[in-house]
Amino acid sequence: MRNKLFVFPALGVIGVIAAFLIGGGLTSNTVYYLFPDEAIAQQSSFQDGRVFRLGGRVVPGSVDTSDEITFDVTDGGASINVVTNRTPPQLFGDDVPVLLEGYWEDGTFRATQIIIRHDEQYIAPDGYKEGQ
């Protein structure tokens, strides 16, 4: 009886971790986000309107705010034209890594959410001198 009682919490935690790992394994089919190359390759399995996430960098000079906001994202290979009516976060701009939630709409990606990614590099601003 005693053994049984203290085994429950242990089983519970193992269960939660297993569920998390299996959940993570399952979502590798529908990964957290696709790069533009992958998104184009898998376009047939994401029919218009099916929500997925797209990750890449904003192609410099491609941002056009004249009507709706449009820009291109790429990860070195193919690039995808993105259109959105959302206000991008403050750090949005040329060559910024972005994570977009949205769906295909006639060959362009309609973004419903724009998130800025940040890599593990921290770089001091121009003109900063050590020891100031």
Next chain:
Amino acid sequence: MKLRYALFGLATVGMAYGFSWALRMPADAVQGESARIISVHVPTSWLAFLAFGLTAVFGLAWLATKRSKLDHLAAASAEIGVLFTALALITGMIWGNATWGIAWDWGDARLASTAMMFFVYLGYLALRRATPDATQRARRSAILGAVGALQVPLVYFSVNIWRTLHQTQSVRPDGASMPTETLISMLVNLGAFTLLYLALLVWRTDQLRIEETYLAKTSLAPNAGTAVVPPKLQPGS
């Protein structure tokens, strides 16, 4: 008693010095001033890992020796780990809101696994509260503490295992991808938070010992209503 005050004093001075470094280190070229919070965010998560790791170590040592002090150390370490996890989550959300444009995302493996670790250790503390017998409580929590610590490597390597929004490690064995002063700021804060961890550990371990001694006495003592006995009715009266 004296040790605790010395540790709290050193931790306070250390944190003040650490925060002065956070203000002195360079801002980030892309993120601007909001990058300074990483010199608090990163050490708080490291301390959470340390605290939960030591909870497992103390718990396993209790299983081997059955010395109640080790159980109190394990419990105190878990409490402090929950505190530091909460701080890491909060500072991370502030940073995420400024840089990512969102404070939280369940799709991110680092964020979700950290939240899971937070709730599992809240469960650890609840399990302790739910078990009145000291030996049984120590055994159950030692096992949960040992199993729960498996989450520490899971959380740490989540950014390498899965595609995440959260960036990968900036401080690695082969170097740190940041200005020297940013790294110093992180390490000074790491030292200060370690002192705070030790101060809280000494303090809470002592309190838990007193609490257990007190509860062992009072649980046998009569309650307020124990003296009141229902009247025995005589048959026929």
